[in-house]
Amino acid sequence: MQAKPADVSLDTRHWLHFVAGGTGAVVSTTATFPLDVVKTRLQSDLYHQPIGRGRIVTEAPSLGTTQLLKNIYRREGCRTLFRGLAPNLWSFVPETAIGFYAYGNTKRILAEIFNHGHESATVHMCAAALSGIATETCTNPLWVVKTRLQLDRERSTGLGRVYKGSWDCAKQILSSEGVPGLYRGLTLSYLGVSEFVLQWMLYERMKLACGISKEMASPSSSSPSEWFGILGAAGLSKLIAATIAYPHEVVRTRLRQQPLSGKRRYTGPIQTFELVRKEQGLIGLYSGLPAHLWRVVPGAAILFG
Template identity: 50%
Template structure:
């Protein structure tokens, strides 16, 4: 929960860069030359991190500081059951699979299967929460109200609007992309278990080196898994976008993939990647640190 609060501005930026609703506003940097406005597309890797800071500044100025925390209410409501489900399902799943199908021994395929199960269960149960969060983050209007009601109750009108315009199915938009994203969960867990073995020489001895090895393993595993599977994040955000003029632009996983590539190019499948990495890598490191610490208590 602390990680979600601290990194909320990066989450808002990531969601907007993944969406085509903000492409004209946040996707490029406008410059003036000879009285004619031109659009400069920055392709330098370092620029993407600078761009993230610029977008945070623009949201702060144009929409108010509270706008940097849009969707935080649903995030905090969803982060506890989501993390609880994924760790509970994975931790118990790998024990059950190992005992019944691998003679009580853990292996990479056991970790992979348990992680896949954990990802599917978590994605199915918590999908409505993330749909509401995405809709709130894609709302460019200034928060009309402040305080606890804005934080806790801002999602209620959004839920009502989704149910009124799209029905219950609207709360499960992007679920197919979430299932595709199970590959990220499996890669992350398998890599984490592998990298943890590389630091096995320090385990059980205590001290900073043991914990540094686990934190480094968690951060590295999340980074690699994210880089490999990131396009599913963009597809999921597009599928969860609100109706535009009463019409649905993105209707299915493959239709969304084809349309995004045709209209914007394959590079757009990595929109918001820098902001996403700045958010999830520290989160993963802290989360796994607490997880491992709890197992040792």
């Protein structure tokens, strides 16, 4: 009997995942974006370095998430809490939508070719890694612009804004740092794919443990127990993965921040990691973690649920 050839064609049903991923990304990103601004400022050292004539900005490292959120709103206005939202949406929405679509199809194709159509932890891991690397490569310049806008000095420093907006930021980076400037932190983004891989693996395992179908269920076709199971699996898997992988976020932010007085303090992943650890200890590698978790865990629940 002739063996049935593996079906490696793209499944059009995953366009539903593409649309769902994009829509969920818009909602979750916009709703939780102020926390992302707070997280980025806590991760960076620009807000506790000497500025000008001996003045020091000590706001970010000394305050907690809630107090820093209030201070930004009071001193810089509501718009600052959403500064960088545009490039974030330009990157996160296609990244999430493409990630959902690529992951769903890659998972099925790998299972057909290498595991007789059956899914496994290895299939989930490889599918997540491949889709994660592809999306990070495409969207890295937008993440750099987003980080620069979020770290742009507040009016209270007396230095004024460096960037007028997303396009101006991109032009200044290209002018002063060249194309490589838009790809700062890309190596860390590739390492960060491990978070994406771990999250998907945990999510798939938790769904199976809850007795939920391997296919991504939609709210309209799921029972309340399945829906809450998906919600819980999404939130818990993101909590675990984000906590484990968080230090790379701090290192990546330091690499992407604008140089002070034209001098770049952080030159590479290893040098940055060692410098942060030396100056702030291991706790410095978890700066802004609470704000990050407050944002990404509910965001994952919204996105997957």
